[in-house]
Amino acid sequence: MTWDIALILSVDGLAGAAIYLLAGLGLVLVFSVTRVIFVPFGDIAVFSALTLAYLEAQRFPPTIGLVAVLAGLTVAKEVVTLIRRGQFRELPRAVLGWGILPMVPCLPAFLLAGRELPALVAIGLALILVVPIVPLLARLVFHPISHASTLVLLIAALVLHFLLSGLGLLFFGPEGFRTQPFLNGMVELLPGFRVSLQVLLMVGTSLALAALFFLAFERTLVGKALRATAVNRVGAQLVGIRPATTATLTYTVVSLLAGFVGILIAPSTTMYYDSGLIIGLKAFVAAIIGGLSSYPLTALGAIAVGMLESFASFWNGAMKDVIVFSLLIPALLVRSHFSNHSDDGSDEEEV
């Protein structure tokens, strides 16, 4: 391997790291606030990528139907629960919050889809269409078992991935898509060393979003409430922070992050309905390096995963996934060694 190749591979690695950074932040956020290990993250990214591809092809994105179905199911479930409990006064709010609000993004998408759209408009539409998906799914799947053990939640998350990839196939079909790059051309960073603008855009967007993410957490009361829930759930309840509300907010943020991941990755990788698991799990390797709790360490993990993947694919393209996932074992061992060995807490009852 020459220095030139190493440099090129490093740039590819950074592009990958940009993706895993956003995904990793999302995973850590969900886990710390809700204890859910959100395996289906990648599936949501796939939805946004495929939605954008449909919009670019001037086709009607099936995502609209998906959101409508999910909103319908969630409203039905909420209404039934409220009626059973006799809380009739809560009904209008539930219908508004779980039925009307999630459908709002569908309206512009419905009106604009099928025409030729400026790239930014298409991207914007794809993003807002994806945003309601995770909060709705989480309300349907995780909310009823929010007090169950982490393991039950993990099983549910894994099953949700299979559900989503099934839905992906049903709604988007088996073909793969690649979207238009936003920027074409290369820029010469060092003499003789050229980088595509697209890669720079990926890394730049990712860093900007990560910075925004931190600002929101450090500076706003809502962000602080999310952090507080993650740091101490009981303490959060005692000051009146509602776990269900913070969870919904968290899932909305994660939906948006997944949307960005899909948009950023789609121009350089062909996306299929089932590409999500691998993307999500690689981000997991990064998140686990961060102990599912530390954002800075997750960022380092993202760089490690991106680099390893890039160099591994040069060495043996077919085995690159094997190599990246093998990183998980040492990462877990190190993690487990440093986390406190209070085995006493393993008294989790499943049934």
Place this chain on the structure above:
Amino acid sequence: MTTLFTIDDLHVSYGKVEAVHGISLELDAGRIVSVIGPNGAGKSTLLSAAIGLLPSRGRIMFDGSDISGLGVEDRVERGLCLVPETRELFGEMSVLDNLLLGAFSKRPNKAKRQALLDHVYKRFPRLAERRHQHADTLSGGERQMLALGRALMSEPRLLMLDEPSLGLAPLIVQEILSIVTSLRADGVSILLVEQNALAALESSDYGYVLESGEVALHGDSQALKSDERVFESYLGGV
């Protein structure tokens, strides 16, 4: 004097094991009521159930309405506040953030928020000095002050304190308890759970003695202080 808070025949269980067997108590507005008794008597369990962290059977009335069916956050929004034995601070967040989150249920505007902060800082000058420090770097006494300060940020109508003197040196215990008594002047009603029986009775108007999950004895704090039966429930009879 109006009754602010009533617990009526409360039963609390952990799984199949019942820890509180039908406790009833009453608290008048503007008073300090202490609940004392040996370890394992069910004092903390009682408070956890009162704030809604533990499910319970029986009736809990606050300000004339039944709150038994409400969740923790709803009770907090109505003006109940618990400072638990474990404090439950946000350890990896700053003292200031802890205090700001204390007012979360009130959603105060900026001016109000500052006024609340100033009020707490005036009461606990040490917290003002350490406002940018992480909560888990504080000493035991400071943590207790922060827990109290965070509770005061929500302007509670009923403050429930679980073992505020636990693990603190005698001098700090005095300080904390004198602050507790001074809160009464601000119109806060207080339910004080303490193991340190004499100090608790000293700072309260009325007292309940719990033993094995039941009320063994209750009465005027001054009277209980000299009651030999309190002594026996702690140190055993002859």
Place this chain on the structure above:
Amino acid sequence: MSSLTSQRLGILAVVAGLAIVPWVFGSFTVSLFNDIGMAALVVLGLVLLSGVAGVISFGHAAFVGIAAYASAWLSTEYAISPWFGLPFALGVTALSALVIGALTLRLGGHYLPLSTIAWGLVVPLLFGNMAMLGRHSGISDIAPLSLGDWQLMTAESAFYIIWILVGLVATFCYHLLNSRMGRAVRAVRGGNVLLASFGANIFHVRLMLFVLSAVFAALAGWLYAHTNRFVSPAPFSLHVSIDYMFMMVVGGMTQLTGALAGATIVIAVKNVLQDLLPLVSRHAAQIQAVAFSTLFILLLHHARGGILSLASKMARVKTPAPTQMHDAEPPVEPLPRRSLPDKGQPLLSVEAATKRFKGLVAVNEVSFHVKSGEMVGLIGPNGAGKSTMFNLMTGTLQLSSGRTEFMGENITRRSQRDIALMGMARTFQHVKLRPQMSVLDNVALGAHARGQCGMLRAGFNLDTEEERRIHAEARRQIARIGLEGQEMEAAGNMPLGTQRLIEIARALAADPVLLILDEPAAGLRKAEKQALADLLSRLRKEGVTIMIVEHDMDFVMKLVDRLIVMNFGTKLFEGDPQAARADLGVREAYLGHAA
């Protein structure tokens, strides 16, 4: 009709029903039954590993794959009989499981199941990328099973082999669960501290169980390779592992019969959907995946106990049937006993024990001794450092400085398990009984270290003599605490006071030199405290050395010979109870001082 007879009749009916399957149904249905049988083998292992012991694995399809590929490769590469492939496949799989398990089973909480996702995903990827395993096209033309010259090419001929193996594995699992190791397996969810308290090694138990379940999966893989006669990566993917998990949850997780029921229901429903869905939609396959995931999620929401739990609630079938139901017990030789030190000999000595947590001194230079035949109380108010002191004595925590000695040996750096094996038996402040297990089984756990039979001997039912001795010992201890006749009740149904007595019986079953009790009176009602006090004074008369760590002074006052009082992490007082009561310092520690 007793539940045992009806259970036996049920099993007989199932066996008879299965035996006639190949005669009644067509080839297609029989091969469906074969699939059910192979899946049931995997799920039986999962029930033990994940359902009973709580070690969640999302990767067992990979073990099926390793065995299938191993035997397929051997028999096609070297044209060797599948029967030689069997030990090879089992060996390779067991070895893989041993390596994977050794690396990952120490992981705590959710990290372990996450790691199983990693290898569950990687192993099939490896199959698809290795030239010697035919990459993505797999290995075809694998030799069928044969008996002599008779080749078992048809579904009907393979049926009996598969189901006989299912029967054998199920019987093995049944015996295992009702054995010494089986009780440890059922206690694994109680955590490390519980297992170490009766001398079991939780990592060892989990590892053995992991390998065992992998071997069951390997049996299925070997059968799959030689009945299907073609292997490719797809049937061993993560997706299939989740299907096995689904079958286990459908069957109720903890029940062996549930493994069969779960496999049957899932495969049958899948098959029905395959027939029906094409009639309503041209996207049948996609809808099936969606429908299945939805069903799984609904199951997690509404019936985590599995579909069978509803039925068994009505029929009141208890999973592990008691091994002995007869009144006339043949006399058994009692378990060997330890030689106890003479009365008055020093048993436990603590010298300047200190424990610091991040700068906070929880226990500060505390020293005391316990002599054989004594009953000593260690008391103090909340936060005095009693629990930390307890954990230091039992080896649950390591000392920061100082020294502990037990029976003349230095135990300062010994593990909790080693100290338990030396004869220090304990109870727990927060009762650690296994609520679903019977009183008898809970107490028998205490005698764990007094038996030797491992998982294999238990599974093949070669441990009956030892089991009878352990049971006799457990019954003796149950009688000692006055609970005769309630041996078969679930421990979780007992009131707290009785649960504490059962913990004492469990500790006594270990034949301890020193019995050490962690706040035995906490949360007890008055009558229960009295019963506990009566038991303890009886035990002292019988010569048991007891140390009570307790808050409740009233309780220990009339009981103990000597009191050690702690406050703020230091020793405040040592002496007889009356003196302690009169001591001003003690009085102040408990009641506080008036301001």
